[in-house]
Amino acid sequence: MPADSAAPAWPVMSIADANAALGGPGSPLEIRDGEVDGVKMKVYVNAPPTIRSILEMAAATWPERDYVVYEDERVTFKGMMRAVQHFAKVLRETYGIEKGDRVAIIMRNYPQWPVAFFAACSIGAIATPMNSWWTGDELEYGLSFAGVKLAVVDGQIYERMREHMKKLPELEHVIIARDKGEDHADPRVKGLETYIGDANSWGELDDIGLPAVEIGPEDDATIMYTSGTTGKPKGALATNRAVISNMFNSSTCQARMLLRRGEAIPEPDPNEQKATLLAIPFFHATGSFAILIPSMLRGDKIVAMYKWDAGEALPIIEREKITAVGGVPAIAWQLLEHPDRDKYDLSSIQAISYGGAPSAPELVSTIKKRFPDAAPGNGWGMTETCATATLNIGEDYVNRPSSAGAPPGAVELKICDPDGNTMPAGEVGELWCKSPSNCKRYWNRPEATAETFRDGWVVTGDLARIDEEGFLFLVDRAKDMLIRGGENIYCIEVESALYDHPAVMDAAVVGIPHKVLGEEVGAVVQLKPGKTVTQDELRAHVAGILAAFKVPVEIQFQDEPLPRNANGKILKPELRSRFTARA
Structure with missing residues (x-):
C-alpha cells in the first residue's frame, strides 16, 4: 500500500x-x-547519565504517585526509593558488594524485582537478571558463568537452585524475596523482608539516601542473558x-x-x-x-x-x-x-x-x-x-x-x-x-x-x-532460532536434548506457525534401528532437561534419514512444511 x-x-x-x-x-x-x-x-x-539518576529524579518529582502495583500491594515512587536506599546499603555494608560485582535477580514480577535491580545499579554493581522459567541446571549455568556474588530470588527459584548451590562457590549470598520467615540452615541464605519489610510499608522507611558511588554513562550496568547458535x-x-x-x-x-x-x-x-x-x-x-x-x-x-x-x-x-x-x-x-x-x-x-x-x-x-x-x-x-x-x-x-x-x-x-x-x-x-x-x-x-x-x-x-x-x-x-510468545528458543539446544535420548539417531527442530504465540516448537526425529520411543516419552525426556516452553508440542518420527543438502545441512524449510499451523 x-x-x-x-x-x-x-x-x-x-x-x-x-x-x-x-x-x-x-x-x-x-x-x-x-x-x-x-x-x-x-x-x-x-x-x-545513569539508571541511578533516573531513580533519584523520579522519587523527587512524583514521590506519592503509584509506581508498581501488584495485587493488593501498591508501591509509590517514594516507597521504591526508600526500599532501594535500604537494600543498597545492605548490599554495600553487609554483603560487601562493590562496583562491578554481579548481582542476580531471579523471580516473578513482584515489587521486590525492581528493588533488587535498582539497588544493584545504584551502587555500580552489574544487575544480572535471569529467566525465572529456567531449570535448576540452567540457573546453575547462568549463576556460574557470570560469576554472580549475590542472588536475589523468590522461594520457587530458591527451591529449584538449592541442590546446585554446592557447585557455585562464587555465589556467596542468596536473599529470598517474599520469604515466609523460615529458618534457613544454609548461612548464605537470608530473607529480604528482614532488611526492608513488606512492600506496602516501604514508604515508611527512613530516608537514608543512596550510598556514595561514582557512576558514569559508560559504566557497566547490566548483563542480560540471550542465546546463540551454540545453544x-x-x-x-x-x-x-x-x-x-x-x-x-x-x-x-x-x-x-x-x-x-x-x-x-x-x-x-x-x-x-x-x-x-x-x-x-x-x-x-x-x-x-x-x-x-x-x-x-x-x-x-x-x-x-x-x-x-x-x-x-x-x-x-x-x-x-x-x-x-x-x-x-x-x-x-x-x-x-x-x-x-x-x-x-x-x-x-x-x-x-x-x-x-x-x-x-x-x-x-x-x-x-x-x-x-x-x-x-x-x-x-x-x-x-x-x-x-x-x-x-x-x-x-x-x-x-x-x-x-x-x-x-x-x-x-x-x-x-x-x-x-x-x-x-x-x-x-x-x-x-x-x-x-x-x-x-x-x-x-x-x-x-x-x-x-x-x-x-x-x-x-x-x-x-x-x-x-x-x-x-x-x-x-539467519541464526537457527524460533520465538514462542516472545521467548527465544534455539533449535540446537532442543535438538541436543532430543539427541540425549538413547533411542534418537537424528533430530531437527523447527517452528510451527501459531496465530497467537507466533511459533511453537516442532521436531522431526529419526530413531536408531530397533529402538522405540513414543512422542509422550520423548517430550517428557526433554522436559526433564529444559524449561517447559522449550518442549516440542509435536514430534514426528521417520525411518529414513532427515533431508540434507550437499553440505550436510538439514533442509528445515522442507520439514516445516510437514506441520500444520495452529490457532
Missing part, C-alpha cells in the same frame, strides 16, 4: 525530515556526534548509556508519528499519569529496558500480574485505567478475542504494542477495528540492542503492517552480504545495527563478541531488507 493512502494529507513530513527535526538543537530528543567505546556515532544529548546462553553486557538510549529510541519514533500527521508534540501534562499493564517478565530486555526504566523516567504506573491471563486482565485494565498493553502478539490477540472484552470499560487504552515474535499483518487491522482510538505498534530490537531499535506505530504501521518500522536518527541500520558489504535498498541480506543502545560485548565470550560486535555494529543474524524510505522488513532469521 502506498505511504500516502491512509489519509489525503498523509504524511506531511518524510521520515528523514521528521528525524532531523526531532534530533535538532533544542529538542528534548536532540542528538549529536559523539563517541562510544572508541566508535563515532550519534548520541542523545539529554539522556540521563548456551550468552550474557550481553550493557552500559548505563546503552540501557537509557533505548528509551530515547522509542520516544523519537513515537514523536515522529505526530510530526508525520502534522500535529505538534504536546508538552507533558504534570497531572497525567499513564499506566502499563505488565504482561511480560522484567527479566526480558523489553520488560526492564522498555517498560520498567522508561516508566520511572516518565512517572508512569506499572501494574503487574502473577501470571498473564486475558480474562483477569480485563477488570484490571478498567480499575487501574491502563493506557498501554502489549508485549508480544499473543497478548494482543488474547485481549482482542476474549469473549468478555465488551463487559469492561477499556476506553483508557491508548496504545497496544508488541514485538519479540512474528505477528500476522491482520493484527494491526483488528486493533484499529476494535480499538479505533488506540495506536497499534510493532518494533524490532534484540537483547544485544537493549530492546527497542525501531518502532512502527500509527499510520505508518497501518500502511506497512509487515514492517518493523524505520529507525530514529541515532540508530543506523544496513543490510550486508556475507562479506559485510552494504547492499542496495530492497535487497535481502543480514541486518546490522549501530546505535548508542547497543550492548558492549558478551561476558567472557571473546570469540562470540568478535563475531557479533564489530566497530559499533551489532551483526544481528536476522535476514531483512530496507526499503527506499528506511522501513525495515524482517524476512527470516
